[in-house]
Amino acid sequence: MEEKLQNIRVWKELNVKDVEKHLIVVGELSSECFSCHEIGLGLDVKICPKCGIYFKYMGFRRKNPVSYLQRVKNNFPGIVFIDFEDFKKNISKRDAHKLFNTE
Numbered sequence: 001m002e003e004k005l006q007n008i009r010v011w012k013e014l015n016v017k018d019v020e021k022h023l024i025v026v027g028e029l030s031s032e033c034f035s036c037h038e039i040g041l042g043l044d045v046k047i048c049p050k051c052g053i054y055f056k057y058m059g060f061r062r063k064n065p066v067s068y069l070q071r072v073k074n075n076f077p078g079i080v081f082i083d084f085e086d087f088k089k090n091i092s093k094r095d096a097h098k099l100f101n102t103e
């Protein structure tokens, strides 16, 4: 008999550089490729149409209901959800100047 799997969030050590390179960031209305900052991507996009990287990680700018996340996961089974706040903290620790003071 097949057991039903449930979602339990885990902490995992990730290579921040790898996450940066393969991250799609989901916002209110559309998604953004973190690597080249192409916006307007749909949630079913697995490869960035602009820079050609494939997405391995997905971060969210806001909290989403589990049902929503489940839908995304069903469309894109291989994707790894990351905590976008954790990710931002890590990259800002690493080089805040370079990434956030670009003007």
Ligand SMILES: [Zn+2]
Binding pocket: 033, 034, 035, 036, 037, 038, 048, 049, 050, 051, 052, 053
């Ligand atoms: Zn891109």
